Amino acid sequence: MKFTKMHGLGNDYVYLDCTESGPGDLPGLARRMSDRHFGVGADGLICVRTSERADFRMEMYNADGSEGEMCGNGIRCVGKFLYDKGLTDQTELTIETLAGEKTLELHVEGGTVVSVSVDMGEPILTPERIPVLGAGESFLSRRIMVNGREWAVTCVSMGNPHAVVFVPDVDRLNLEEWGPAFEHHAIFPNRTNTEFVEVENQSTLRMRVWERGSGETMACGTGACAALVAAVLSYRARRIATVKLRGGSLTVRWEESDGHVYMTGPAVTVFEGEWPDT
Numbered sequence: 300m301k302f303t304k305m306h307g308l309g310n311d312y313v314y315l316d317c318t319e320s321g322p323g324d325l326p327g328l329a330r331r332m333s334d335r336h337f338g339v340g341a342d343g344l345i346c347v348r349t350s351e352r353a354d355f356r357m358e359m360y361n362a363d364g365s366e367g368e369m370c371g372n373g374i375r376c377v378g379k380f381l382y383d384k385g386l387t388d389q390t391e392l393t394i395e396t397l398a399g400e401k402t403l404e405l406h407v408e409g410g411t412v413v414s415v416s417v418d419m420g421e422p423i424l425t426p427e428r429i430p431v432l433g434a435g436e437s438f439l440s441r442r443i444m445v446n447g448r449e450w451a452v453t454c455v456s457m458g459n460p461h462a463v464v465f466v467p468d469v470d471r472l473n474l475e476e477w478g479p480a481f482e483h484h485a486i487f488p489n490r491t492n493t494e495f496v497e498v499e500n501q502s503t504l505r506m507r508v509w510e511r512g513s514g515e516t517m518a519c520g521t522g523a524c525a526a527l528v529a530a531v532l533s534y535r536a537r538r539i540a541t542v543k544l545r546g547g548s549l550t551v552r553w554e555e556s557d558g559h560v561y562m563t564g565p566a567v568t569v570f571e572g573e574w575p576d577t
């Protein structure tokens with residue numbers, strides 16, 4: 300079985316062309332291929348499929364085999380995968396995801412996609428749609444206890460759940476301790492991705508992320524969008540900002556006119572490979 304290894308700012312996935320056919324047991328395959336010692340090594344697995352309602356469909360699994368509703372770094376690479384492999388010649392694409400249809404604008408240089416802009420849609424703030432246990436219309440800067448320490452948490456869904464916390468110095472945080480404590484916290488029925496954000500200035504955020512199902516990753520596209528939304532809602536940032544992640548930077552804009560969040564960033568192909576059919 301052929302696969303392509305790609306990354307968006309170091310948030311790396313195995314990509315399969317499932318437009319004709321695809322393997323079964325994708326959760327199990329995601330776990331096996333993601334293993335950084337006994338497999339290919341990745342943050343998860345992404346299958347590109349045909350769609351009845353969009354140009355194509357993205358199906359995404361984390362390294363633990365759980366399915367994610369949306370993947371920002373992943374969908375940029377899906378755009379590159381489709382164009383570079385000649386599955387499309389369009390530079391504007393719609394991709395069906397479990398979080399709805401997303402529109403991509405591919406930026407081509409020298410016949411290959413170098414970066415992609417994604418309309419990530421509107422952020423979801425109502426607790427029961429995130430989901431997070433909590434009354435009211437939104438879950439903004441609410442104090443919760445995590446491992447005996449009080450944190451002010453803002454929850455945002457970009458189709459997948461995010462808990463955003465603002466900290467003075469992201470480098471001093473022990474994510475191995477705090478990441479799982481948030482991910483598996485009782486108030487998140489479907490677990491959560493967690494963004495630890497340091498505000499450099501009103502147009503620059505620095506962020507580390509512990510991803511649901513994958514652990515700390517070098518970057519998280521949906522997480523960067525959630526972080527920007529939380530920063531705007533708490534008057535920490537303007538509506539357009541550079542979000543600096545361990546693997547590099549994304550430009551994120553929360554457009555006032557349509558309420559949509561737009562994200563622009565790179566997409567890179569690392570290598571093509573062959574996985575033994577099992």
Ligand SMILES: N[C@H](CCC[C@H](N)C(=O)O)C(=O)O
Binds near residue numbers: 510
């Ligand atoms: N771990 C996420 C999916 C991948 C999101 C991230 N890699 C991105 O770029 O948005 C979840 O379970 O919701």
